[in-house]
Amino acid sequence: MIKLLIVFVAIIFIAQVVRIFELSNLIKKTKNEITDYSNHINGVLLLISGIGLLIFFFWQRAEWMDQTLQGPASEHGLIIDRLWDTTMGLILVVFLALTPLLFTVAYWFRGKKENKASYITHNNKLEFFWTAIPAVVLLVLISYGLRVWGQIVNQDISDAIVIEVYAKQFGWTARYSGDDNTLGRADVRFVGGKNELGVIASNTKDSQLLELDQKIAKLQSDINNSENPAEKKQIIQRIEKLVQKKKTMMTYFVTTSPEQLLAAEDDIVTRELHLPVGKKVLLKFRSQDVLHSAYLPHFRVQMNCVPGTTTQFAFTPSVTTIDMKKQLEDDAFEYVMLCNKICGAAHYNMQMKVIVETEQEYNDWLASKNVNKISNL
Template identity: 75%
Template sequence: MIKVLFVLVIVVFLAQIVRVFEISSKIKNTKNEVSDSSNNINGIFLLISGIGLLVFFFWQRAEWMDQTLQISASEHGPIIDALWDTTMGLIIVVFLLLTPLLFGVAFYFRGRENRKASYITHNNKLEFFWTAIPAVILLALISYGLNVWGKIVNQDTSDAMVIEVYAKQFGWTARYSGLDNTLGAANVRFVGGTNELGVITENTKDKQIKDLEDKINKLENDLITISSAGKRKLIQQRIEKLQKKKNTLLTYFITTPKENLIAGEDDIVVKELHLPVGKKVLFKFRSQDVIHSAYLPHFRVQMNCVPGTTTQFAFTPTITTKDMKKELDNDAFEYVLLCNKICGNAHYNMQMKVVVETEEEYSNWLSNQTDKKIINL
């Protein structure tokens, strides 16, 4: 951070020097005449700027290259990394070829009193050259990228462990599908109390209906003791609203297939993700409020969480948290799930710890989560 601030200070310093020269010129009333001398000075400054840009590039690469893509910890990670290396490699090669050419040509053909610029409206061959070559390269990159994406999303997920990742401002909640490996039905209208994911089951319906009926009964009792017409009207409106919500919940419950109601009873709701190493996982993403983006950088996973719909992403973790700590020689390391789409003022703090462990460790952890089953909420 200190080095970045140092670079910013230098940029501001140079900008102020330029500004001082401009103000000094106005105070002295000197005419802003173009001459070979001024063109030479500007040309030299431009050339220095180009050299500075290249030096800055190599300095950034030396300082922060290790922060671009950290070690991949998923089966599909290597093909993502290969796509990244190909794309960034091409960009860097083009940058290193064109930047010296751009600044060099600008310096070499700087203005001179005995030189007159040519006026060219167009050049068909040149335009074809600089349009066709980038188009072919981009077509190849896009085709390569689509091929990689196809391999990632078109996986066989029949044996994958199903986990729901639920997003809301500003936190994550995970729902494991239980022994049947099937997530129960859920709807945002059922969100309330301890049922923060809106899972629809017999017991969540009973609890929420009872809660609504208790509120309705209390309001009806208040109607008996209140004589003000205005207050009575407001209470009656609240009763009607609660009754309407009760009818809505009952409608959703009745229209939900029984097998989906039963499937939700053994679902487990937790605030920390645990994954067995080497086991394929199918994440199903939902959002309660705005669009979020679930991002697991070490697993090369990113998927939007969209209100009103479900998205999904399958992958297989390949390195346990313990092994990654050893690999990085960092005992403080943890895998993390982040939100990668600005979703509000606490977006920066929207994250969840992810633990990758052996099958035995995962089974032991899961067996201790029975109190978090939907049926026990």
């Protein structure tokens, strides 16, 4: 960080020195004449700038390359990394080929009085050359990317463990599908009290309707004790909203099939995401409020969480947390899920711990969370 700060200060210093020379010329009322000498100086400075840019590039790579992501911890992460390496490799080849050429040509053909520039309106061959080659390269890259994406999303998920990831400002909650591996129906209109995810089940319906009845009864009592007409009107409006909410909840409940109600009973809600190594997992994403983006960098997984709809991503973890700690020789290492869309003031702190473990450890942990089943809310 200190080295980066030094570089930043040096750039500002150079910019200020240039500015001082400009102001000095203005004060002295020096004529801004273009001469062979000034063109030579500018050409040399431009060449030095180009060399400095290349040195800075290689220095950054040597200094911070170890800060890039570790190897992938999922099966599909390998093909994601190959796509990344191919794309970045091509970019680096073009950068390292064209950057020296650009600055060298600018220096070599710097302004001289005896030189005359050629005026060319257009060149069909040249324009075809610099249009066709990038177009073909981009077509190949896009085709390769679509092929990789197709391999990732078109997986057999019939045996995948289904887990819901629920986003809201500013945290994550996981809901495991239980023994039947089927998530119960959920809707944001059922969010309230202990039912943070809005899961529709018999017990959540009963408890939330009871809570609404208690609120309505209290408001009706407030009406009887109030002598202020304006206050009574406000209370009546609040009661009407609560009654409408009860009707809406009952509508969603009666339109939920018995199978969906039963599926919700064994769903388990947790604040950590535990995954079994070597087992395919299907993550289903929902958002309560704004657009979020679930980002699991070590697994090369990212998917938007969109209010009002469900998105999903399937992958297979391939390295346990313990094994990754050994590989990195870092006992403090943890997998993490982040939000990769700016979603508000505390966006930076929206994260959830992810633990990859053996299947037996995963089963034992899940069994210990039976107290968090929807049926126990």
